[in-house]
Amino acid sequence: MRADCHMHMVLDAIEWRSAIARHNPVPDEPWIREILKTYQDLGFTYLRDGGDRWGAGVKARELAPEYGITYRTPLAPLCKAGHYGTFIGEKYENFKEYAELVKKHRANGADFIKIMISGLMDFDRCGVLTEPGFPAGEIRELSYIAHEEGFSVMAHCNGAPTAIAAAQYGVDSIEHGAYLNDEALHAMKEAGCIWCPTLSTVGNLRGKSRFDECAVGAILKTAMENVSTFAAMGGIIAPGTDAGAWAVPHGSLTEFELLREAIEGNADAVMEHGTQAIIDRF
Ligand SMILES: [Zn+2]
Numbered sequence: 178m179r180a181d182c183h184m185h186m187v188l189d190a191i192e193w194r195s196a197i198a199r200h201n202p203v204p205d206e207p208w209i210r211e212i213l214k215t216y217q218d219l220g221f222t223y224l225r226d227g228g229d230r231w232g233a234g235v236k237a238r239e240l241a242p243e244y245g246i247t248y249r250t251p252l253a254p255l256c257k258a259g260h261y262g263t264f265i266g267e268k269y270e271n272f273k274e275y276a277e278l279v280k281k282h283r284a285n286g287a288d289f290i291k292i293m294i295s296g297l298m299d300f301d302r303c304g305v306l307t308e309p310g311f312p313a314g315e316i317r318e319l320s321y322i323a324h325e326e327g328f329s330v331m332a333h334c335n336g337a338p339t340a341i342a343a344a345q346y347g348v349d350s351i352e353h354g355a356y357l358n359d360e361a362l363h364a365m366k367e368a369g370c371i372w373c374p375t376l377s378t379v380g381n382l383r384g385k386s387r388f389d390e391c392a393v394g395a396i397l398k399t400a401m402e403n404v405s406t407f408a409a410m411g412g413i414i415a416p417g418t419d420a421g422a423w424a425v426p427h428g429s430l431t432e433f434e435l436l437r438e439a440i441e442g443n444a445d446a447v448m449e450h451g452t453q454a455i456i457d458r459f
Pocket residue numbers: 183184185227419
């Protein structure tokens with residue numbers, strides 16, 4: 178059994194604007210069927226979508242059983258106005274609006290809540306994020322409100338301080354998790370927080386000349402070292418590719434190779450355990 182614990186049906190790994198346009202105003206069913214078939218042919222039986230506001234993930238969830246796939250979607254990810262993620266998610270200005278969106282997601286059948294609580298990596302500069310993470314108190318509120326509605330929380334989260342707050346306040350899975358440190362890894366281990374490192378989003382950039390190759394290599398190295406440390410601690414690591422992101426095609430298997438490279442010995446058992454943890458909580 179194969180699972181991708183982080184992918185985006187709405188994206189196509191080539192160009193996000195035209196990818197999104199394909200599903201606007203209505204999701205492109207033949208295209209979605211083709212992608213689901215790709216996953217089925219590769220033996221995938223579980224997909225967790227990172228969300229989109231055009232309904233591509235919802236359409237995929239509706240069709241997935243025909244392909245023997247269990248499909249989970251947060252509907253649109255919830256993003257704070259003026260911060261990373263608004264290209265794909267629904268915006269909120271304050272906690273009140275966020276809580277209303279969480280309630281709306283409940284009514285509309287979301288499987289979990291996806292939040293964006295940090296910027297993303299600057300692939301030309303190792304160690305640099307496009308914006309810092311949210312303050313701890315804000316992460317606490319976002320996590321609390323979603324849990325109160327009975328949802329698990331998937332968080333786009335980079336940087337050690339942000340991951341520490343996310344783990345401390347019960348975020349169920351940390352996505353990407355660039356630039357963690359031992360303190361963050363310990364906090365995540367203690368909290369039983371699942372880490373979905375999406376190494377392919379960096380690994381698949383190698384040799385593409387789109388970004389500084391040195392920086393890409395260095396970013397990947399730090400991430401793989403952290404994965405190795407977290408695995409040695411007994412932390413929960415789930416395979417998720419972020420398929421749809423640039424250079425990560427649907428059905429990409431790079432993530433499994435990179436995790437096997439980073440986790441010595443029992444990588445397959447670690448991935449299986451992480452996948453089961455995602456299935457149980459999402
Ligand atoms: Zn994603």
